[in-house]
């Protein structure tokens with residue numbers, strides 16, 4: 001699939017991974033809708049690039065539909081990338097004082113990371129399904145989700161986040177199978193540690209900590225490396241139902 005001439009939504013599009021993706025798709029000639037809750041950063045991207053920003057809560061049907069409608073008004077909607085963040089609860093399953101992890105630490109994290117991802121997945125799929133195929137194989141578009149290597153090897157204290165990201169891994173193949181009659185591919189990127197501007201000055205410390213633990217290259221990833229992978233997923237029509245780790249061969253240790 002060609003990036004030029006399509007329209008795309010990027011949920012979490014003002015964040016570290018999202019913004020790099022917005023820039024990459026925009027440079028490739030797509031019409032991009034930035035769907036996020038950060039109005040200031042969204043408007044700044046609108047002013048700089050001429051993309052559209054729509055205030056969007058990934059967990060709200062009404063809100064995601066509004067972002068999709070905006071994208072549909074710009075051209076055939078063929079791409080949905082979801083890399084939104086949100087609050088995550090954590091801590092040990094049983095604390096040092098013997099008390100169990102609070103139930104809402106789990107349910108809130110599942111809501112913000114997994115249920116919201118499912119919400120974007122289902123609504124984007126239905127919208128892309130309405131587009132005319134762009135080739136004689138019946139292909140209509142692609143959905144990219146964002147998990148984490150913590151969805152496979154969660155660290156101590158990360159149980160809710162790990163469960164949420166593991167849920168996204170689990171949705172990938174079945175979503176691709178469900179959507180195959182509609183010609184919509186589904187792939188997931190599972191990043192390791194990516195250095196985003198959101199870390200600010202703490203980024204140096206993070207890189208000093210994580211960098212040496214990455215087999216090669218010995219550094220954290222860069223948002224542009226995530227965005228490059230998104231573009232490759234969009235362009236490669238045979239890549240479907242897959243989770244791709246983007247981690248320099250890092251495997252998270254227990255802590």
Ligand SMILES: NC(=O)c1ccc[n+]([C@@H]2O[C@H](COP(=O)([O-])OP(=O)(O)OC[C@H]3O[C@@H](n4cnc5c(N)ncnc54)[C@H](O)[C@@H]3O)[C@@H](O)[C@H]2O)c1
Pocket residue numbers: 011012013014015016017018035036037038056057058059083084085086087116146147148149190191192193194195196198
């Ligand atoms: N950066 C990493 O090292 C890394 C590693 C593994 C996984 N991830 C995952 O990648 C995703 C993006 O990470 P990031 O580093 O770019 O984070 P980030 O904090 O820079 O960006 C997240 C974006 O999501 C937006 N957001 C928050 N709640 C939202 C909501 N309800 N609806 C829509 N947008 C919302 C924020 O405003 C922000 O712009 C997250 O899901 C994160 O768990 C990141």
